[in-house]
Amino acid sequence: MNLEVMQKTSASAAGRARAPAAVQLFTLIVFLFSWQMIGKTGSIFAELFPPITDILQSLWIYVSTPILIPHLAASLYAVLGGLLVGALLGIPLGVIFGSSPSFMQVTEPIILYLAVVPKIIVFPVFILFLGIGTHSKLAVGAIAAFFPIALLTIAGMREVRSVFLDVARTLGASKLKIATKVYLPAIAGYIFTGLRIGLGASVTGALLAETKIARAGLGFMIVEYYGQFRMADMYSLLLLIFILAALANWGMKALFSLLLPLPRSSQNFGEFV
Amino acid sequence: MLETIVRPATKLALLRMLLIFGGLGFIEASVRLGWIDRFFLASPLQAVEVLWSQLVGGNALYLIMITLYEIAAALLIATVVGLLVGFILWRYRLIGASYETLLAALFASPVILAYPIFLVIFGRTSAAVIILSSFFGTVPIILNTKSAFQQVNPILLQVGASMNLTRQRMFRHILLPAAAPAIFGGFRLGLTYILKSVLGLEYVVQVGGVGMWLSEAAFRFEVGEVYAGLVGTTLLSILFLFMINRAEFLVRK
Secondary structure, three states: OHHHHHHHHHHHHHHHHHHHHHHHHHHHHHHHHHHHHHHHHOOOOOOOOOOHHHHHHHHHHHHHOHHHHHHHHHHHHHHHHHHHHHHHHHHHHHHHHHOOHHHHHHHHHHHHHHHHOOHHHHHHHHHHHHOOOHHHHHHHHHHHHHHHHHHHHHHHHHHOOHHHHHHHHHOOOOHHHHHHHHHHHHHHHHHHHHHHHHHHHHHHHHHHHHHHOOOOOHHHHHHHHHHOOOHHHHHHHHHHHHHHHHHHHHHHHHHHHHHOOOOHHHHOOHHHO | OHHHHOOHHHHHHHHHHHHHHHHHHHHHHHHHOOOOOOOOOOOHHHHHHHHHHHHHOOOHHHHHHHHHHHHHHHHHHHHHHHHHHHHHHHHOHHHHHHHHHHHHHHHHOOHHHHHHHHHHHHOOOHHHHHHHHHHHHHHHHHHHHHHHHHOOOHHHHHHHHHOOOOHHHHHHHHHHHHHHHHHHHHHHHHHHHHHHHHHHHHHHHOOOOHHHHHHHHHHOOOHHHHHHHHHHHHHHHHHHHHHHHHHHHHHHO
């Protein structure tokens, strides 16, 4: 009898867990079906909502032919380069700032206020210095990635418990030993989270800059298709970017969770992205 | 000696000012001494001078008003939609569990790149900027509202029930006040995102207020104006964040 009750309880718990997924699937189906119907009948904004089948057809062309490769390469260069530069500046500065509480007290509000300024507005300055090529987009990606990476590194440094440092010093550990054996393991989770959020910021920054002025890149193609009113191509490109961004985010998350568990406190840093 | 005369908070503020003005002074000297070409970098004094002349004699004030209008309109939409949807997601658990993850996933994706769609629907007008920006404000308000209601202490609700409060009174006198600080956290986040989105979109789409000014100056290669626009946009962002922080402090108090 008890077993029966337990089975029923576990079945109802599994049902409860599956219910949201079913609603999500249902919503997706309704959304796609409605879009397809609107696209086919042309009842609302005929040119704006092409049928889903047209969008998927266009997406298939992107993934099965080399048409997009030069643009994908330009965007990847700007995004990953931006992330790299952002990390190379953000991590050391975060470590330096985070290891000096008195210096941090002075600079923290300045950094926090600057973090909220939209990074795309610095693009004209980068154009002046670096031209309209890929490097100015890389620079926007870098400055966008810099803040979440630096801020999370600082947050990680703050979480290092002073008792660990005291113990290390008591045991006669050198500065290098303290850095690699105390600080690094403590802040690695924060840095990984910073890199993951920084990647998202770099994608948005670099691609948004490409939509402004560019000669190549996925952002440039979005605006090109918009200018030519090729809406199905534009939607499929947006879809491709969303899929790639989600895959990159998921991949980084999986990789980092394999390497070490992510700190809970580092999840609430959305406003600095 | 200094510590006995100056309060620690004032001392910190002074040090910050010293750091900021020291940095600006260094840039000023670099430009004036010719270490950096004036073609690339305007001196801070020149930028402030241009900004002041635009504020006094130009149309900078008008552009700031447009930006403020767009931010206010986007915040209004985000607040109404965010509070309503957030409440529904909390009230109906299945809907909440189903759509919370979808919303968070959508928010994490680079939705701002879809701005051409809004340009097609609304044209190159402030409406496109407002509607897209309101999305960025709505999602954090929804998620924070739902979470705020979830976190209300059940004992408070039990007290309300024992006093036979009606649903409306329970909501007005217990739920809403208890959830208010966390909901305000959502406003703060929402407003921050709206601010970033409005200024960013104005610049990219070249429509509206301060962002458009920056974009036009860049197209004309007016270096002084570019930096004046940059200073103006940065100051506007900082002012907004300062006001949000103050308001949040007062609400939590």
